[in-house]
Amino acid sequence: MVTMSDGMRKNLLEYLENSAARYPDRLAFTNGETGLTFQALAAAARAAGSALSEYGPRRPVAVLMPKQADMVAALLGVLYSGNYYVPLDWEMSAPRLQKILAAVEPAALVCDAGSEKRLSELGYAGPVRLYEELRAAPAEDALLARIRAQALDIDPAYVVFTSGSTGAPKGVIASHRNALDYIEQLSAVLEADPRTVFGSQTPFYVDACLKELYTTLKCGAQTVIIPKTLFTSPVRLIAFLNEQRVNTICWVSSALTIVSSLGGLKAATPEYLRLIAFGSETFPLRQFEIWRAALPDVKYIHLYGPTEATGMSCYYVIEPGAPLPREKIPIGFPFANTGVLLIDEAGQPVAEPGRVGEMYIRGAGVTMGYFRDSPRTGEAFVQNPLHGDYPEIVYRTGDRACYDEEGALVFAARADQQIKHMGYRIELAEIEEAARDCGAVDACCVFDERTSRMTLFCLSEEDEASLRRRLKNQLPAYMLPAAVISCAAFPLTINGKIDRAALKKRAAERR
Amino acid sequence: MKGMNDSMDELLEILRDIQPDVDYEHCETLIDDGYIDSFALISLITSINRVFDAEITAEHIVPENFNSARAIMDLIQRLAAE
Numbered sequence: 001m002v003t004m005s006d007g008m009r010k011n012l013l014e015y016l017e018n019s020a021a022r023y024p025d026r027l028a029f030t031n032g033e034t035g036l037t038f039q040a041l042a043a044a045a046r047a048a049g050s051a052l053s054e055y056g057p058r059r060p061v062a063v064l065m066p067k068q069a070d071m072v073a074a075l076l077g078v079l080y081s082g083n084y085y086v087p088l089d090w091e092m093s094a095p096r097l098q099k100i101l102a103a104v105e106p107a108a109l110v111c112d113a114g115s116e117k118r119l120s121e122l123g124y125a126g127p128v129r130l131y132e133e134l135r136a137a138p139a140e141d142a143l144l145a146r147i148r149a150q151a152l153d154i155d156p157a158y159v160v161f162t163s164g165s166t167g168a169p170k171g172v173i174a175s176h177r178n179a180l181d182y183i184e185q186l187s188a189v190l191e192a193d194p195r196t197v198f199g200s201q202t203p204f205y206v207d208a209c210l211k212e213l214y215t216t217l218k219c220g221a222q223t224v225i226i227p228k229t230l231f232t233s234p235v236r237l238i239a240f241l242n243e244q245r246v247n248t249i250c251w252v253s254s255a256l257t258i259v260s261s262l263g264g265l266k267a268a269t270p271e272y273l274r275l276i277a278f279g280s281e282t283f284p285l286r287q288f289e290i291w292r293a294a295l296p297d298v299k300y301i302h303l304y305g306p307t308e309a310t311g312m313s314c315y316y317v318i319e320p321g322a323p324l325p326r327e328k329i330p331i332g333f334p335f336a337n338t339g340v341l342l343i344d345e346a347g348q349p350v351a352e353p354g355r356v357g358e359m360y361i362r363g364a365g366v367t368m369g370y371f372r373d374s375p376r377t378g379e380a381f382v383q384n385p386l387h388g389d390y391p392e393i394v395y396r397t398g399d400r401a402c403y404d405e406e407g408a409l410v411f412a413a414r415a416d417q418q419i420k421h422m423g424y425r426i427e428l429a430e431i432e433e434a435a436r437d438c439g440a441v442d443a444c445c446v447f448d449e450r451t452s453r454m455t456l457f458c459l460s461e462e463d464e465a466s467l468r469r470r471l472k473n474q475l476p477a478y479m480l481p482a483a484v485i486s487c488a489a490f491p492l493t494i495n496g497k498i499d500r501a502a503l504k505k506r507a508a509e510r511r
Numbered sequence: 512m513k514g515m516n517d518s519m520d521e522l523l524e525i526l527r528d529i530q531p532d533v534d535y536e537h538c539e540t541l542i543d544d545g546y547i548d549s550f551a552l553i554s555l556i557t558s559i560n561r562v563f564d565a566e567i568t569a570e571h572i573v574p575e576n577f578n579s580a581r582a583i584m585d586l587i588q589r590l591a592a593e
Binding site for chain 2: 229231232233234235236254258261262263264266267268422464465468469472477
């Protein structure tokens with residue numbers, strides 16, 4: 001094993017190797033029935049990495065598998081091979097998978113036997129490797145050591161795809177250094193240790209899963225993968241958390257809202273929970289109060305951060321017994337080794353409380369940029385606007401915030417048409433493009449923050465049900481608008497642009 | 512009390528309002544196959560409680576009770592009889 005002379009980590013796999021040496025027989029990832037110990041995980045990843053090394057180094061390798069322990073082994077196998085992974089899932093919808101595979105042109109695609117049967121839906125013609133075969137291949141220690149010796153911490157570890165404003169999915173590429181910096185700070189904030197048992201809710205194809213995945217590897221903790229269907233049965237979900245003794249959850253706020261608004265906390269109590277982290281979108285205070293009343297001894301942490309800065313960049317801790325925030329829960333303070341610049345429209349730093357500015361993030365967590373997209377990388381990953389003395393790339397978030405009286409950051413609004421819905425980041429333009437792909441002359445999607453409802457207006461003669469049916473084949477479920485409305489004309493502003501505000505009003509009136 | 516058929520029509524109307532594109536008369540896997548996700552479920556339960564003056568609580572929210580329009584109707588009637 002290669003480590004830097006000062007003991008500083010330079011590769012994410014060091015987390016796995018340390019835990020596999022210290023806790024070989026401990027279950028690392030499980031769904032409650034089957035799973036992998038740290039040792040089994042390392043063995044499978046090393047075998048897969050040896051077999052995948054023929055494609056390297058530093059090439060994208062897609063992984064299309066169900067969200068299970070085996071998928072973690074496949075992702076880590078890609079890292080062992082000196083390449084970087086592109087995590088995919090059938091729930092992203094076939095057209096979206098096609099677009100991503102076309103954009104990435106992966107050196108190889110790793111899938112399980114179940115996924116292989118469906119591959120013809122994707123029109124993918126590149127090399128395919130079956131996980132079940134990779135796992136059974138011999139691990140070649142000398143080869144893996146050679147690959148590691150040549151790897152740098154600035155080399156990419158993964159690409160995750162978010163929704164892009166032109167309608168094309170946008171890949172964010174992050175290095176080992178980015179993810180190591182994030183996990184070092186995050187695991188301290190979460191106070192994770194070998195007793196930590198995560199209940200994982202978020203899919204493996206979004207950056208949100210890094211929290212459980214790498215903190216588990218770093219700390220010798222455990223991640224229990226929660227079957228998705230349990231989120232439609234709150235009492236069974238809580239029973240599952242109790243059976244598995246889950247004590248830490250990092251969920252999107254809406255997943256917490258599901259449990260509280262369906263009355264789950266009135267009927268059952270998650271007995272082992274000690275820490276609840278939430279983020280990705282606003283957590284309605286009324287729902288937070290229900291959680292707080294049911295679980296007063298839990299520590300709550302609000303997390304905020306864009307994919308482009310690896311994961312989360314800011315956190316706000318609400319200790320047991322601390323007073324409830326009055327209006328909204330602040331996003332708080334930057335992680336250690338992360339900086340947030342708040343900059344007003346004149347390009348000047350904002351210091352006084354209450355005044356809104358745009359957030360720029362600086363630090364080792366700022367990712368490498370967008371995959372094969374220099375123009376958009378250049379727009380968002382910019383020179384620190386406060387100086388020109390030396391090169392310093394910061395990430396311009398497009399999120400607006402202000403300081404409160406205590407100096408904590410409070411989220412204000414998005415600067416553009418990008419929204420957060422069910423924990424996913426969505427560009428409304430991508431939904432509009434899908435509608436045009438489905439035959440609508442034009443389309444405009446509006447989002448009501450209060451009700452968290454998307455309404456899609458289409459210039460189309462087609463009836464709403466058939467438009468909706470076609471959209472459903474085009475978009476993942478979380479991007480499907482709550483309502484699709486056919487209309488003959490759009491209201492326009494005096495500048496001749498579609499009047500989004502008027503459509504938003506119309507959408508609200510229709511309810 | 513409303514007739515069975517009227518109630519079923521009302522329920523179908525609620526379901527179609529939430530998710531229009533499903534064959535509710537025959538589908539028996541509304542939850543299992545993801546036609547109704549957890550967010551749609553919240554809307555559905557809110558509407559049922561309002562329209563039928565029912566009180567669906569967390570204990571009732573399991574796939575068996577929501578996998579078909581028939582099962583949902585049975586649940587509503589069980590609750591009315593209690």
